[in-house]
Amino acid sequence: MIALGSILTKRGMMNMQVLTTRELKERLQELQGQEICLQGWIRNHRRQKNIGFIDFFDGTCFKNPQVVYDGSIEDYDTVSALRVGAAITVRGVVVPSYKDPTTPEVQAKAITLEGDCPEDYPLQPKRHSVEFLREIAYLRPRTRLFQAVFRVRSVASMAIHTYFQDRGYLYVHTPLITANDAEGAGNTFTVTTLPKGSTAPDSEDFFGKATALAVTGQLEGETFAMAFSRIYTFGPTFRAENSNTKTHAAEFWMIEPEIAFCDIHQLMDIEEDFLKYLVRTVLEKCPDELEFLDKFTGGGLIEKLRSLADSRCARVTHEEAITILREANKDGRFQFEPRYGEDTAKEHEKYLTEEYFHSPVFVYDWPRDIKAFYMYQNDDGKTVAAVDLLVPGAGELMGGSQRETRYDLLTARMDELGIGRDSFDWYLNLRRFGGCTHAGFGMGFERLLIYLTGVDNIRDVIPYPRTPMNCEF
Amino acid sequence: MIALGSILTKRGMMNMQVLTTRELKERLQELQGQEICLQGWIRNHRRQKNIGFIDFFDGTCFKNPQVVYDGSIEDYDTVSALRVGAAITVRGVVVPSYKDPTTPEVQAKAITLEGDCPEDYPLQPKRHSVEFLREIAYLRPRTRLFQAVFRVRSVASMAIHTYFQDRGYLYVHTPLITANDAEGAGNTFTVTTLPKGSTAPDSEDFFGKATALAVTGQLEGETFAMAFSRIYTFGPTFRAENSNTKTHAAEFWMIEPEIAFCDIHQLMDIEEDFLKYLVRTVLEKCPDELEFLDKFTGGGLIEKLRSLADSRCARVTHEEAITILREANKDGRFQFEPRYGEDTAKEHEKYLTEEYFHSPVFVYDWPRDIKAFYMYQNDDGKTVAAVDLLVPGAGELMGGSQRETRYDLLTARMDELGIGRDSFDWYLNLRRFGGCTHAGFGMGFERLLIYLTGVDNIRDVIPYPRTPMNCEF
Numbered sequence: 001m002i003a004l005g006s007i008l009t010k011r012g013m014m015n016m017q018v019l020t021t022r023e024l025k026e027r028l029q030e031l032q033g034q035e036i037c038l039q040g041w042i043r044n045h046r047r048q049k050n051i052g053f054i055d056f057f058d059g060t061c062f063k064n065p066q067v068v069y070d071g072s073i074e075d076y077d078t079v080s081a082l083r084v085g086a087a088i089t090v091r092g093v094v095v096p097s098y099k100d101p102t103t104p105e106v107q108a109k110a111i112t113l114e115g116d117c118p119e120d121y122p123l124q125p126k127r128h129s130v131e132f133l134r135e136i137a138y139l140r141p142r143t144r145l146f147q148a149v150f151r152v153r154s155v156a157s158m159a160i161h162t163y164f165q166d167r168g169y170l171y172v173h174t175p176l177i178t179a180n181d182a183e184g185a186g187n188t189f190t191v192t193t194l195p196k197g198s199t200a201p202d203s204e205d206f207f208g209k210a211t212a213l214a215v216t217g218q219l220e221g222e223t224f225a226m227a228f229s230r231i232y233t234f235g236p237t238f239r240a241e242n243s244n245t246k247t248h249a250a251e252f253w254m255i256e257p258e259i260a261f262c263d264i265h266q267l268m269d270i271e272e273d274f275l276k277y278l279v280r281t282v283l284e285k286c287p288d289e290l291e292f293l294d295k296f297t298g299g300g301l302i303e304k305l306r307s308l309a310d311s312r313c314a315r316v317t318h319e320e321a322i323t324i325l326r327e328a329n330k331d332g333r334f335q336f337e338p339r340y341g342e343d344t345a346k347e348h349e350k351y352l353t354e355e356y357f358h359s360p361v362f363v364y365d366w367p368r369d370i371k372a373f374y375m376y377q378n379d380d381g382k383t384v385a386a387v388d389l390l391v392p393g394a395g396e397l398m399g400g401s402q403r404e405t406r407y408d409l410l411t412a413r414m415d416e417l418g419i420g421r422d423s424f425d426w427y428l429n430l431r432r433f434g435g436c437t438h439a440g441f442g443m444g445f446e447r448l449l450i451y452l453t454g455v456d457n458i459r460d461v462i463p464y465p466r467t468p469m470n471c472e473f
Numbered sequence: 474m475i476a477l478g479s480i481l482t483k484r485g486m487m488n489m490q491v492l493t494t495r496e497l498k499e500r501l502q503e504l505q506g507q508e509i510c511l512q513g514w515i516r517n518h519r520r521q522k523n524i525g526f527i528d529f530f531d532g533t534c535f536k537n538p539q540v541v542y543d544g545s546i547e548d549y550d551t552v553s554a555l556r557v558g559a560a561i562t563v564r565g566v567v568v569p570s571y572k573d574p575t576t577p578e579v580q581a582k583a584i585t586l587e588g589d590c591p592e593d594y595p596l597q598p599k600r601h602s603v604e605f606l607r608e609i610a611y612l613r614p615r616t617r618l619f620q621a622v623f624r625v626r627s628v629a630s631m632a633i634h635t636y637f638q639d640r641g642y643l644y645v646h647t648p649l650i651t652a653n654d655a656e657g658a659g660n661t662f663t664v665t666t667l668p669k670g671s672t673a674p675d676s677e678d679f680f681g682k683a684t685a686l687a688v689t690g691q692l693e694g695e696t697f698a699m700a701f702s703r704i705y706t707f708g709p710t711f712r713a714e715n716s717n718t719k720t721h722a723a724e725f726w727m728i729e730p731e732i733a734f735c736d737i738h739q740l741m742d743i744e745e746d747f748l749k750y751l752v753r754t755v756l757e758k759c760p761d762e763l764e765f766l767d768k769f770t771g772g773g774l775i776e777k778l779r780s781l782a783d784s785r786c787a788r789v790t791h792e793e794a795i796t797i798l799r800e801a802n803k804d805g806r807f808q809f810e811p812r813y814g815e816d817t818a819k820e821h822e823k824y825l826t827e828e829y830f831h832s833p834v835f836v837y838d839w840p841r842d843i844k845a846f847y848m849y850q851n852d853d854g855k856t857v858a859a860v861d862l863l864v865p866g867a868g869e870l871m872g873g874s875q876r877e878t879r880y881d882l883l884t885a886r887m888d889e890l891g892i893g894r895d896s897f898d899w900y901l902n903l904r905r906f907g908g909c910t911h912a913g914f915g916m917g918f919e920r921l922l923i924y925l926t927g928v929d930n931i932r933d934v935i936p937y938p939r940t941p942m943n944c945e946f
Binding site: 041174177192469 | 514515715
């Protein structure tokens, strides 16, 4: 590995290893009494008579070291005048911590200023509202809340890749600019190089046709599953929905695995195993971040995650779920009446997961009329092999289905829904050229992050969120 | 891990483990003589009197098993009529291979058809041109060439994540829809929800302003490096350049690491270490794929990659490089005269890497006037701390720089180039609020893949390439 160890010699200072705070924490025992260098920023600076305390961070580790100095430090007056937000290099000795044995402490011999910070720096050491922090989204990664959230985001991303790669799945980059309107959903962003107001025909546009940002990579993913058996996508997705809610963003990341020779029951096995793996990995790799987030979000986060990791997901058909809900609604507890053949409401999902099963629940075999055209049509003539995973405290986290592989039934359904076959000939051909039972699911990455971090607004789990009327930075 | 082992019991067949060909190859010795099941597709089917050979693949392993059957198989006539492209389930016994000990061979007891394939299936077992295969991009992943290319793509993607995550870098998803025109480069795709031909003001568009697809995530990456010290991006990038070359695509993936407390020399250390890691990982994890690609592309691929993994990258300033090139040009070998203060041509890069240094070469300290506004201005008043990595057989593979951290010099340069400060106030503020020496680079992922696979056209390393007048599937 490359350490940044040479920096100080280059700048004419003593030959000393620069450590990240992550390395310092990992090697804390071994480094006791040794002289080291750190480079990072001042989060807080408290001065007392002849002694100063700097809350120091470099973002590589959530547990920040405390830097202590006293009158013996080089240039005491300059050091004690250092402001919050300034970038500094610290040279000092690792000492036992006054606070707790897992928080590193460094007794500084010299602190040099790398980059100053003015008095009007917006991130003063006090509690800021998340709304205020959204307005300074380029600075908020320096706060403890967003250090935790974005570390979890990074660790969860890696866990997703590790899960699938370890199991032989191929990572596929499906296209983002597309001429398909895959879900038939509308609400897409147009992509064009024609000048504003131009009425030139689409044939004169960059791609020679009308194009939009993709709302899914599933259909292309299926083509790769028919070649590599197990694939996954993990990339950006776009929806031009004009809804200002806590859970909608115009640009978000999605994971879409697709598995050949897999039916809906095996799909549920995979979804359950995958979700528990992600939760366990984040619990294991981000204990300090989760501890902070647990407190920040009012408690219960870690307990919720541990409980999920240990639980067994219940499995019921949509019809069974409605029967349970109608039974529960005899006292009129729900605002919306649960009905066979119709979608469930949030209050119904909450009841099923949190009050009835006390676990995540797969609801499968949904009414055909409220689901997408590509889903496998069950023999009952009424339902399709679709499955939603409902999770306590999160609602629907994954949605998947076994795909309709019978050419005639698929085209009949498309005709019924008025979906033109022409632009989907390649997709239909998958059913003619060695088709097989296959299934896949999609998971919105930010929805997972809201669940993992306890943070309740999608704007706070995306580095630079894009929502209606908001495209800053 | 979840195996797909339960599938056959569910379908009423015998209780037997379904293996992927990857698992078969990994456990080949242990499985000798045992009965197993495989599920996948027929790539080729040769029949002789009372014996048949099926080239079988499921895409999880590049080394495909051979399935052999004879007159003793259940329903011989049906089996021997199976067509190329069909999806099948094979039950049989693992036997020693006639061909070579590393190619698995299965003596089939039963073969059942999962999905048929017609006679006019386009992928018959013969050599197809890459141009033809581009037209059936949804089927080409089933060919050996694209099984190799897209496996390398997936393995290289994972290697990129592993490299950075193991070293404490944070993975950042920078936004793709942006109101910045970061490089000042023009050639962006407009993103809009206004109806075609609309002349409504931008304030009525979805985001309330004009937006485009991002050409880089660097500037946002810098904001995260000032909070987490070491970050990387790995995501899609867009250029609306109307150039039909072998190396340009409108949509491609890019890796952009950014490191705080890092100067241009340390940046070169990181780039070199990173590139060698990627090459070594692909050599290690994709030996069969590379062997095929080596032959397919005319030989020399593996030797080229091994040589890079072992080489030491040379480092010269742009001025030194021009001096070397001018010396070499005394016999007029170059079409373009190498000049101080100007960009180098492809022929120059080729000479430096392949004839002069016989290794990759970092060329750094480039003339200020031909580089971007955000690069660190060297004391000579003429150059900036930019660095291009030139690689034998690939040309420029990475481009990076130490960033200008001095507020006054940065704004002066922006003014000089006519880049408005208003929309970059947040970027400029990074220089006011605890700025520090930092540097980063960008690598086009497809350019790396062209290098790693030996395939010479970017259209053949992207699942569904987007180029001028082409947006199929």
